[in-house]
Amino acid sequence: MLGPTFFSRSAEIVAPALLGCVIRRKLDDVWLGVLIVETEAYGLNDPASHAFLGRTPSREPMWMNPGTIYMYHSRGGASLNISCDSGPAAVLIKAGIPITDDISPTKALAVMHKNNPSPDKTIQRPTKRLCSGQALLCRALRLSVPEWSGKAFDRKRLYIEARAAPPPIIATARLGIRSDRDDGRQTRFIHGTLAHAATSDPRTRRASTPGIDYVELPPSTSL
DNA sequence: CCAAAGATGCGCT
DNA sequence: GCGCATCTTTGGG
Numbered sequence: 041m042l043g044p045t046f047f048s049r050s051a052e053i054v055a056p057a058l059l060g061c062v063i064r065r066k067l068d069d070v071w072l073g074v075l076i077v078e079t080e081a082y083g084l085n086d087p088a089s090h091a092f093l094g095r096t097p098s099r100e101p102m103w104m105n106p107g108t109i110y111m112y113h114s115r116g117g118a119s120l121n122i123s124c125d126s127g128p129a130a131v132l133i134k135a136g137i138p139i140t141d142d143i144s145p146t147k148a149l150a151v152m153h154k155n156n157p158s159p160d161k162t163i164q165r166p167t168k169r170l171c172s173g174q175a176l177l178c179r180a181l182r183l184s185v186p187e188w189s190g191k192a193f194d195r196k197r198l199y200i201e202a203r204a205a206p207p208p209i210i211a212t213a214r215l216g217i218r219s220d221r222d223d224g225r226q227t228r229f230i231h232g233t234l235a236h237a238a239t240s241d242p243r244t245r246r247a248s249t250p251g252i253d254y255v256e257l258p259p260s261t262s263l
Numbered sequence: 264c265c266a267a268a269g270a271t272g273c274g275c276t
Numbered sequence: 277g278c279g280c281a282t283c284t285t286t287g288g289g
Contacts, residue, residue: 080268088268098287115269116284132268159271175269175284185286216268239269246278 041199047106047122051081051129054122056211056229056257058131060203064143065181066196070151072181073144074171076200078135078238080214081227084125088217091128101190102128111189117175118185134228136171137237138180156180168237205259208232212242212254232256 042061047054058076065072082089090112091102101110102123110121110130121130140146149167156179158165171177178184183198193199210230214222235241242254250256 082268090268093288096288112268113286114267116267116286117269118285119268121268130268134268173270214268218267244277 041193041195042107042202043193044105044107046202047124048126049124051083051124051131052227054124055079055081055131055227056209058133058200059209059229059231060205060207062139062201062203063133063136063181063198064201065183065198067151067155067182070148071144072148072152073139073141074136074152074177074181075139075234076133076136077231077234078133079229080132080134081124081129081229082121082132083129083227086129086225087221087223088214089128089130091130092221095128098189099128102130104190105192107192109188109191109193111178111183111185113185114175117173118178118183119174120178120181120183120188132174133177134174135238136177137234138167138170152180155182172237173239207234208259209257210235210242210254211257215239226255 058079061076063074086092090099101108104123106124108123110123111118120133123130138149138152140148152170153164156170156176171180209232211226212228213226214228230238242248248254
C-alpha cells in the first residue's frame, strides 16, 4: 500500500509515479480494482490549484499529511485527489481502467457497471470507459466527498497498490482550467500504452505537435 | 446565486 | 473522432 513516504514528494513527481498503480476499493465484500492511466499535478505556487483560492475547511486536506484524500465537487461530479509534499499540493486521479486479477474478481466489473450505469440504460458502457474521467471513476468506485475527503487510505476499505513496472508516460497540458489561471505547465500525465482509457490522447489530436504540445517519456525506474 | 480540476449528445468532418 | 451547447451538484462569496 502506498503511504506517506510515497506522497511526501512533489506533486509533479508523484503524479507520473501513480500511473500503472492499482486502486483497490472494497464494496459489499468485493474488491474492485482500477489501474490508474491518467493523473494531474497541482503543485506549489500553482495558480490552477484549489490551494491558490484560499485555505477553507473543504480544501484543508491539501494542507494535511501527505497521502490524505482530498475530494471536492465540480460540475455535478466528485473528484479523487491525494495530498502531496508538505502541502498545499495534490494529485488528481483523472482516469483509470477496470481490472480483474487474484484480488479483484470478475464480479467486480458488474459492481462497477451498476455503480456507474450508462445514461442510456438499455446499453452498458464499454468497460474501458467505466472510469475514463475523474467523476466517472468516483462513481464507479462509489467514492463520495463526505465519506472520504480528509481521510487517510485504509488497507481494509480503500488503498493504492504499488505498480509492477514503470510504463512509458505522456506529459501534456492539464484540462478544464480557465486560461487566466493556467500558467501552461505540462503536468497532466497519461499511461503511454493504456491511453485509450484516458479522457483524451494528445498524440491522436489534429492540432498537436510532438515535443511542443506533449512529450513522450520512456519508462523511468527512478520514479 | 454562481462558478467550478465534467460529462454527454448532437452535428459535423 | 472533434467542437460546441446544454445539463449537471455543491461549497463558497
